[in-house]
Amino acid sequence: MTTAKLWRAAALGIALAAGFSGAATAQDIGKHQFNVVGTWGFLTNWQKLEQPFWNEVLKNESKGQITASAKAQTEVNLKGTEILRLLKQGVFDFAAALPIYVDEGGAVIEAVDIAGVSRSFEMSKAIADTWVPEMQKVMEQRHGAMILATFPFPEQVFFCKGEIKGVEDLKGKKVRVQGTSQGDFVTAVGGSPVTIPFAEVLPGLQKGVVDCGITGSMPGYKAKWHEVVDTVFRLPVGYTLGFWAVNLKTWQKLTPAEQTFLKTQFKALEDRSWKMIAAESDEGIACNTGGTCSAGPAAKAKLVNPSEADIKAREKALNAVVLANWAKRCTPDCVAKWNELVGKKFGLKAGN
Known part of the structure; x- marks a missing residue:
């Protein structure tokens, strides 16, 4: 079955469940050309999900009415922190963004993806479904945008030079992190967090700027980290989350039929993303x-799975440091809402 047919089947199922036909709404769609920025061009998310979605699926399902000029973040040489600003300015109509790169209202957005909280893809998806409504408030008020779908990256693990037998061996190590809560986690287990762009991690490992780096299992492979590391330590750090957002002015110009059509297609993209990336993680x-x-x-790094003591150390770091520090960054109302919606469901508590 082709990519377009797979998406058509998914979107049709969603449309029927919602009580309308995707094909019927396509008849009411006007002609639109959108400017779009996605994720990193060398990763699966862009290659197998985003790129075909923008270049094939929407065009086919709208019978040629919706087209896009879609570029990977790496193709336009942008940093993650620039994406939402450019989306708000209208440079892009749609954009893929990561909570770890959000500045304004960042603690609320960050709450969907706090390092060490999620223990499985299923838990990560459940948190996303629960917390996105809170994120929407910040996105609309501060970024002039609306979230249409979420997507994950593979399981986040430690890639390290030298031998790492467990959490104790991370003490004193300089570890590349990709967000504030990951930095809190590394600090809590005795390491020193270092923030450098993804593209600079490989040379950073080669030159000794960092001893380890945290990233997704497959992204680390595709970025060739395995060429310079000796150990992959599979201590669960989380499942980095992303989201697709649309500029509110762009959205408000669309008709209800066009908005419904796009919501259906993005829901199919979301479902496909979670399934594909979960399968890719192992x-x-x-x-x-x-x-x-x-x-x-296949590379030849040594795989080290966490011991029971490592898991206990992880839980201690999460509860004593990571969640406590996040609670200081968010407002009391935000913390209370997270504890009510997420914490109670998974036996966690942020703040006092």
Whole structure:
């Protein structure tokens, strides 16, 4: 089955469940050309999900009425922190963004993806579904945008030079992190967090700027971190979340039929993203550590799974430091809402 047909089947199922036909709404769609920025061009999210969505699926399902000039973030040489500003300014109509790169209202957005909270893709998705309404308030008020869908990256793990047997060996290590809560987590287990762009991690590892880096299992492989590290330590740090947002002015110019059509297509994109990336996560571990790998030749880093003591140390870091520090960054109302919606559901509590 082709990519377009897979999406059509998913979107049709969603449309029927919602009580309307995707094909029927396509008849009421006007002609639109959108400017779009996505994620990193060398990763699966862009190659197998975003790019075909913008270049094939929407065009086919709208019968040619909706087209897009879609570029990967790497293609336009942008940093993650620039994305929402450019979306708000109208440079882009749609954009893929990560909570870790949000400045204004960042603690509320960050709450969907606090390092160490999610223990599985299912838990990460459940938190996203629960917390997105709170994120929407910040997106609309401060960024002039609306979230249409969420998507994950593979399981976040430690790639380290030298031998790492467990959490104790992270003490004193300089560890590249990709957000504030990851930095809190590394500090809590005795390491020193270092913030450098993803593209600079490989040379950073080579030159000793960092001893370890945290990233997704497959992204680390595709970025060739395995060429300079010796150990992949599979301590669960989370499942980096992203979201697709639309500029509110762009959205408000669309008719109700066009908005309904796009919501249906984005829901299909969301469902497909979570399924595909969850499946890729284990393969990413295999690709880095000598297992079966469809993405290229398997690397030979040593896989270290966490011990029971490591998991206890992880939980201690999360509860004593990571959640406590996040609570200081958010407002009391925000913390109370997170504890009510997320904390109670998963046996967690932020703040006092």
